[in-house]
Amino acid sequence: xxxxxxxxxxxxxxxxxxxxxxxxxxxxxxxxxxxxxxxxxxxxxxxxxxxxxxxxxxxxxxxxxxxxxxxxxxxxxxxxxxxxxxxxxxxxxxxxxxxxxxxxxxxxxxxxxxxxxxxxxxxxxxxxxxxxxxxxxxxxxxxxxxxxxxxxxxxxxxxxxxxxxxxxxxxxxxxxxxxxxxxxxxxxxxxxxxxxxxxxxxxxxxxxxxxxxxxxxxxxxxxxxxxxxxxxxxxxxxxxxxxxxxxxxxxxxxxxxxxxxxxxxxxxxxxxxxxxxxxxxxxxxxxxxxxxxxxxxxxxxxxxxxxxxxxxxxxxxxxxxxxxxxxxxxxxxxxxxxxxxxxxxxxxxxxxxxxxxxxxxxxxxxxxxxxxxxxxxxxxxxxxxxxxxxxxxxxxxxxxxxxxxxxxxxxxxxxxxxxxxxxxxxxxxxxxxxxxxxxxxxxxxxxxxxxxxxxxxxxxxxxxxxxxxxxxxxxxxxxxxxxxxxxxxxxxxxxxxxxxxxxxxxxxxxxxxxxxxxxxxxxxxxxxxxxxxxxxxxxxxxxxxxxxxxxxxxxxxxxxxxxxxxxxxxxxxxxxxxxxxxxxxxxxxxxxxxxxxxxxxxxxxxxxxxxxxxxxxxxxxxxxxxxxxxx
Amino acid sequence: xxxxxxxxxxxxxxxxxxxxxxxxxxxxxxxxxxxxxxxxxxxxxxxxxxxxxxxxxxxxxxxxxxxxxxxxxxxxxxxxxxxxxxxxxxxxxxxxxxxxxxxxxxxxxxxxxxxxxxxxxxxxxxxxxxxxxxxxxxxxxxxxxxxxxxxxxxxxxxxxxxxxxxxxxxxxxxxxxxxxxxxxxxxxxxxxxxxxxxxxxxxxxxxxxxxxxxxxxxxxxxxxxxxxxxxxxxxxxxxxxxxxxxxxxxxxxxxxxxxxxxxxxxxxxxxxxxxxxxxxxxxxxxxxxxxxxxxxxx
Ligand SMILES: Nc1nc2c(ncn2[C@@H]2O[C@H](COP(=O)(O)OP(=O)(O)O)[C@@H](O)[C@H]2O)c(=O)[nH]1
Numbered sequence: 014x015x016x017x018x019x020x021x022x023x024x025x026x027x028x029x030x031x032x033x034x035x036x037x038x039x040x041x042x043x044x045x046x047x048x049x050x051x052x053x054x055x056x057x058x059x060x061x062x063x064x065x066x067x068x069x070x071x072x073x074x075x076x077x078x079x080x081x082x083x084x085x086x087x088x089x090x091x092x093x094x095x096x097x098x099x100x101x102x103x104x105x106x107x108x109x110x111x112x113x114x115x116x117x118x119x120x121x122x123x124x125x126x127x128x129x130x131x132x133x134x135x136x137x138x139x140x141x142x143x144x145x146x147x148x149x150x151x152x153x154x155x156x157x158x159x160x161x162x163x164x165x166x167x168x169x170x171x172x173x174x175x176x177x178x179x180x181x182x183x184x185x186x187x188x189x190x191x192x193x194x195x196x197x198x199x200x201x202x203x204x205x206x207x208x209x210x211x212x213x214x215x216x217x218x219x220x221x222x223x224x225x226x227x228x229x230x231x232x233x234x235x236x237x238x239x240x241x242x243x244x245x246x247x248x249x250x251x252x253x254x255x256x257x258x259x260x261x262x263x264x265x266x267x268x269x270x271x272x273x274x275x276x277x278x279x280x281x282x283x284x285x286x287x288x289x290x291x292x293x294x295x296x297x298x299x300x301x302x303x304x305x306x307x308x309x310x311x312x313x314x315x316x317x318x319x320x321x322x323x324x325x326x327x328x329x330x331x332x333x334x335x336x337x338x339x340x341x342x343x344x345x346x347x348x349x350x351x352x353x354x355x356x357x358x359x360x361x362x363x364x365x366x367x368x369x370x371x372x373x374x375x376x377x378x379x380x381x382x383x384x385x386x387x388x389x390x391x392x393x394x395x396x397x398x399x400x401x402x403x404x405x406x407x408x409x410x411x412x413x414x415x416x417x418x419x420x421x422x423x424x425x426x427x428x429x430x431x432x433x434x435x436x437x438x439x440x441x442x443x444x445x446x447x448x449x450x451x452x453x454x455x456x457x458x459x460x461x462x463x464x465x466x467x468x469x470x471x472x473x474x475x476x477x478x479x480x481x482x483x484x485x486x487x488x489x490x491x492x493x494x495x496x497x498x499x500x501x502x503x504x505x506x507x508x509x510x511x512x513x514x515x516x517x518x519x520x521x522x523x524x525x526x527x528x529x530x531x532x533x534x535x536x537x538x539x540x541x542x543x544x545x546x547x548x549x550x551x552x553x554x555x556x557x558x559x560x561x562x563x564x565x566x567x568x569x570x571x572x573x574x575x576x577x578x579x580x581x582x583x584x585x586x587x588x589x590x591x592x593x594x595x596x597x598x599x600x601x602x603x604x605x606x607x608x609x610x611x612x613x614x615x616x617x618x619x620x621x622x623x624x625x626x627x628x629x630x631x632x633x634x635x636x637x638x639x640x641x642x643x644x
Numbered sequence: 645x646x647x648x649x650x651x652x653x654x655x656x657x658x659x660x661x662x663x664x665x666x667x668x669x670x671x672x673x674x675x676x677x678x679x680x681x682x683x684x685x686x687x688x689x690x691x692x693x694x695x696x697x698x699x700x701x702x703x704x705x706x707x708x709x710x711x712x713x714x715x716x717x718x719x720x721x722x723x724x725x726x727x728x729x730x731x732x733x734x735x736x737x738x739x740x741x742x743x744x745x746x747x748x749x750x751x752x753x754x755x756x757x758x759x760x761x762x763x764x765x766x767x768x769x770x771x772x773x774x775x776x777x778x779x780x781x782x783x784x785x786x787x788x789x790x791x792x793x794x795x796x797x798x799x800x801x802x803x804x805x806x807x808x809x810x811x812x813x814x815x816x817x818x819x820x821x822x823x824x825x826x827x828x829x830x831x832x833x834x835x836x837x838x839x840x841x842x843x844x845x846x847x848x849x850x851x852x853x854x855x856x857x858x859x860x861x862x863x864x865x866x867x868x869x870x871x872x873x874x875x876x877x878x879x880x881x882x883x884x885x886x887x888x889x890x891x892x893x894x895x896x897x898x899x900x901x902x903x904x905x906x907x908x909x910x911x912x913x914x915x916x917x918x919x920x921x922x923x924x925x926x927x928x929x930x931x932x933x934x935x936x937x938x939x940x941x942x
Contacts, residue, residue: 023910030913031836035648104803106785109778109830116648118828130805137807258661263694271690273658273809302689312646314657314690327665351805365810368665424808433791433814435804 033111036239039120039135039168041159042145047176051145051214052108052121055236058221059110105135114240129384129398130351132162133438137424140244141170143235148181148211152194158384160195164202165347165400165440167420170244171199173209174235179216183226208242210235248311252336253277253285254414254422256367257329261316269300269316270325272368275421276414277333279317280308284334287325288412293334294319328369330412330422338414338422341444342407347382347416348375350395352429352436357394357523359530361560362436363428364407367421372408372430379403393523395437404445416440431555463543467501471540472642473565474633476549477558477612478575479604480590481582483621487575487629488549494630498643500545505532507550520601526557533561540565545642553609568640573633574615579604581622616640649837653686656825658809659788660690660772663823664697666813667770673759674700674727676712677889678845679774681719682834683826685843687772688723699726701771703762705754706731707742707891709867715846730762742893743872750891760796763820770813770821778830788827794818835909848886849908851900855879862896 042048108119120135122128136142142163146156163171173195181187192209199207210219211227212235218224221236233241254276261269279285283296299306300316309315317331325331332338350356356375364373379402381392395401416423427437464470474491476484485506495502511518515531518524529552536546552558562570582604583591594602601607612618617636619629637643646654664670672687674680687696702716720727732740735753742750763771777786787803789811804812813821826834838845848865856863857871857879864871866879871893873879884897885908902908 023906027836027839027906027909030909031647031649031840033648034645035651104785105805107777107828109828111830111832116833134805134807258658259665259691261691261694267693269693271661273654275809300693302692310646312651312654314654314661316692363814365812368662420808424810426807426810426812428812428814433812433816434802435806435812438805438807 030113033114033116035116035118036141036242036244037118037120037139038141038143038239039122039132039139039163040143040145041122041132041163042176043147043153043155046145046147047214048121048145051143051174051176051212051220052119054214054217054220055117055119056108056110058217058236059112105131112236112240117239128158129162129349129400132159133166133349133351136163136166136168137420137438139166139168140246141172141242142168143172143174145174145176146191146195148175148178148187148191151187151191152198154385156195157198157387160199160202160204161384161387164199164204167246167416169204169246170206170242171204171208172235172238173199173207174212175209176212176214178211178218178227179213183211183218183224185227185229188230208232208238210238248276248419249278251276251311251419252333252338253279253283253331254333254338254419255279255315255317255331256369256422257325257327257331258368259327260325267318268322269318270331271314271316272331273314274309274311276311276419278308278310285317285319285331286334286337287323288330288332288338289340289410290324290329291340292323294321294323296320328367330367330369332412338412339444340410340412342410343376343445344405344407344413345379345442345445346403346405346425346439347400347442348395348403348405348427348437348439349400350397350437352434353397354429354436355394355396355522356401356427356437357526358403359526360556361430361563363430363433364425364439365428366411366413366425369411371411373405373427375403376406377404393521402442403439405439413441413444415443417442430559460541460543463541467543469500469545469644470569470642471543472545472569472571472637472640473536473540473561474545474547474571474573474637475536475552475558475561476547476573476575477552477615479577479579479582479609480551480602481585481587482575482577483619483626483629484549484551484575486626487573487619487633488547490626490630491633492547494634495545498634500643501543502545502547503539504547504549505536510550520599520607522601522607525554525601529554529557530560533557533564536561537564540569545637551603551609553603553607555610555612558612569642571617571633571636571640571642572612572615573617573619574612575619575621575629577621649833649840652829652833653689653837655809655828656683656686657690659811659823659825660687660696662811663770663772663789663813663821663825664691666811667821669766669768670698670770670772671701671728671763671766671768672696672698672772673774674702674716675774675889676702676708676716676846677774678834678838678849679776679826681843681845682829682837683772683774684719684723685841686825695724698772699728701728701730701762701766701768703755703758704729704731705750705758705891706736707750707754707870707893709846709848709865709889709892709895711846711848712889715844719844728762728766730758730765732758732761741870742891747894750894763796768820769815770823772823772825774826775824776826776829776831776834786824786827788824789813790822790824791815792820792822796820798822832909832912835905835912839905839909846889848889850905851883851885851903851907853881854884854897856882856884856897863899864895865892865897867892 040048106121108121110117120139122131122135144159175188175191188211196207211230212219218226219234221234255272255274257270257272259271261271281296286293297318297320299309330338358375361372361374364371378392380389381399381401414422423441425439426435429436476488478484488504492502492504515528518528536548539546593599594605603609617632732754740750740753787806815821855866857877863884885900886897902911
């Protein structure tokens with residue numbers, strides 16, 4: 014062979030590698046089903062375990078391994094040092110391997126407590142799933158749980174990997190009956206394509222080569238199947254969607270909209286609608302670094318220009334004008350909760366959908382789904398790893414598709430507004446009609462009109478602090494003073510409101526949130542009527558005080574922290590409540606077995622141990638003057 | 645049908661755009677290596693026809709290969725980019741170097757401390773890094789968007805779940821974000837992409853006759869006269885290349901005849917040792933990269 018043909022051969026070989034496609038899959042199995050061993054074997058067999066990694070593996074096998082003198086392939090896929098020490102993995106890990114025919118990214122989710130959260134995360138970016146079953150155990154509750162989660166996230170292609178066949182004597186009857194049982198169950202979940210393969214991850218049967226131990230099996234090996242399976246998620250045939258991530262304006266002559274196509278194919282000349290506004294335009298160019306494109310398909314990151322000057326900004330959805338996405342502010346959605354702090358209806362959360370951020374509240378939990386039995390039950394909150402069907406309300410209209418139609422325009426993150434942590438995710442089922450029908454009534458006699466008549470601006474003065482801190486005493490004194498100044502006031506006191514408006518509420522966390530929500534709404538109505546509203550509530554949670562603050566305009570809220578050390582309040586114990594709480598007769602009592610979250614930036618901070626009631630009143634009135642409430 | 649490289653490219657571009665939209669003062673960490681070259685190429689693609697809307701930050705140690713400095717300055721000039729170079733003033737004063745202070749103090753002071761100083765000085769709230777998940781086992785679980793405390797620490801227990809193409813880049817006061825657009829790339833992908841896109845890289849990656857000394861099995865390039873030679877130690881010309889580039893006294897070369905990108909990719913397809921092997925810093929213990937990360941190395 015001459016030097017030039019050798020070079021051409023290398024080139025052709027490299028070109029072929031360069032054109033390989035990518036398959037992303039998730040592996041699911043219970044603890045000890047052999048998942049780590051299986052992934053380790055795929056990495057090993059694809060020859061992509063480097064020598065130095067192998068050396069580390071040999072060293073590790075001696076220390077942590079379960080295979081005696083043998084290599085423990087499971088250790089190849091282990092992760093963080095602390096977890097390795099304990100011999101467990103507790104998160105999603107991504108593994109990479111490549112063969113002559115394809116490149117793979119494996120989402121590896123271990124079968125521990127955080128299972129739902131991790132599996133949902135791993136499945137969200139997977140094209141297909143490999144579900145492991147131990148041949149000795151057959152289809153278990155966990156197998157069903159994995160399949161349910163996989164199908165919930167929209168995966169339609171599944172490999173049923175029946176592992177440890179060596180331990181059942183490579184018995185065909187065992188394999189057949191597991192396959193039969195699984196098909197019956199999974200078809201009901203909407204999994205449309207199931208490939209069952211008999212395996213031994215440990216011995217390597219049917220992983221890369223058909224095994225002489227299973228002459229009765231005529232299907233593909235696992236690797237064969239992974240290398241050739243065509244996963245068609247139908248995205249190309251769906252209507253065009255592209256969330257606008259970034260407006261590209263290098264100079265006054267160019268205005269492009271950058272984003273990733275998440276549905277359909279787009280070509281110059283296509284008519285698109287800009288949602289939620291609804292204006293339409295035609296695509297002029299598809300601009301890329303490498304020149305203009307004739308078309309862009311799902312998964313491509315591009316920049317579009319439009320033929321007319323319409324208003325488009327980050328967060329808008331460019332959508333096929335023939336089949337536009339929906340726009341709504343109320344939805345029914347499946348919510349998967351991922352935080353140790355439970356989801357509570359009524360509490361505001363951040364939401365991120367496409368490139369758009371908004372604020373949402375869960376208005377109702379219709380039911381919770383038990384991931385093991387798929388049974389539904391009533392719920393007032395969702396705790397970590399629970400899944401519920403909920404109705405949600407968003408503070409502005411969002412463009413969307415049902416999750417079943419498009420993962421990217423129907424899936425959203427739920428974000429805690431104080432910690433900024435992702436606390437859950439949602440999958441849109443459909444929009445609720447209500448949102449199109451409830452309109453705000455505009456009124457003629459508005460807030461400024463009320464203020465003119467009353468001679469002062471309206472405001473909420475929100476007293477917060479422990480039980481017995483002196484909130485009511487201070488609030489009463491402030492009201493007397495304001496009344497003397499000719500102000501129109503009203504005092505809402507926690508104890509009194511609980512006798513009437515909130516009679517149906519108890520002291521669980523969920524009820525406390527609702528308690529504050531109602532009072533905050535009432536206070537807002539009274540502010541609309543032009544009053545200075547004094548609210549005296551323990552209101553222990555920052556997020557609820559924040560709801561109250563956000564309901565009124567800036568400058569119309571004055572948070573007063575009545576700060577008394579717990580020991581002092583407990584010592585006073587005017588109502589005898591602390592004693593009862595300590596005796597266990599009052600569960601969820603603030604300061605005793607329920608937290609009080611100290612205000613971070615209250616407008617007024619009264620330390621009752623060093624200040625008299627009159628001092629407190631003076632501080633509040635001064636602040637109200639500063640805020641322009643009083644002239 | 646999109647290929648593997650098409651999908652990776654699009655994902656990285658998506659990450660760049662998202663990060664820039666959700667931050668106020670982004671910056672790209674630029675280390676002049678092949679991953680940085682790929683990252684820069686992707687940034688150019690993500691924002692074309694605009695220029696990337698952020699500067700490049702090179703946290704310098706003064707001990708990089710001369711060829712790297714030349715390459716850096718040429719690249720920046722060619723694309724008309726803004727480059728910030730930070731050298732830890734304390735290190736300059738103390739004359740920190742790998743010979744007298746050891747590789748770990750050297751790296752910690754110049755790089756880890758230097759990076760923190762630079763981020764604090766310029767008040768960047770988001771920094772792009774070129775780390776990949778396939779580099780080391782602990783990285784496999786690192787998020788694409790990773791939050792650092794005001795002290796630049798990473799808490800592996802408080803990582804945010806990442807689903808679909810949605811990234812939560814929200815942060816509290818004083819916190820900052822590290823975004824890793826190359827998370828899902830492997831070393832092989834990087835080389836295939838360099839080949840496909842004809843991305844310029846520092847010539848040291850290609851094999852050539854170079855003067856080296858053999859130090860405990862590590863081939864060290866005699867890049868300038870700061871490298872102390874032992875008595876009787878004579879640099880030898882050998883045909884070598886580098887799989888990874890860092891400080892020249894700490895980066896081992898491998899003997900190779902691969903003097904073209906094609907030859908390198910072919911070599912890697914048949915490779916038997918991973919790229920980090922050439923880097924002295926990883927040799928201590930197998931969880932060491934993770935420790936570095938918790939301390940703010942990235
Ligand atoms: N006999 C046999 N044992 C297996 C097989 N696959 C895994 N194992 C063993 O099952 C145990 C658990 O495997 P591991 O891969 O750690 O399970 P994981 O918890 O699902 O990751 C280990 O002792 C493995 O060696 C198999 O196909 N046959």
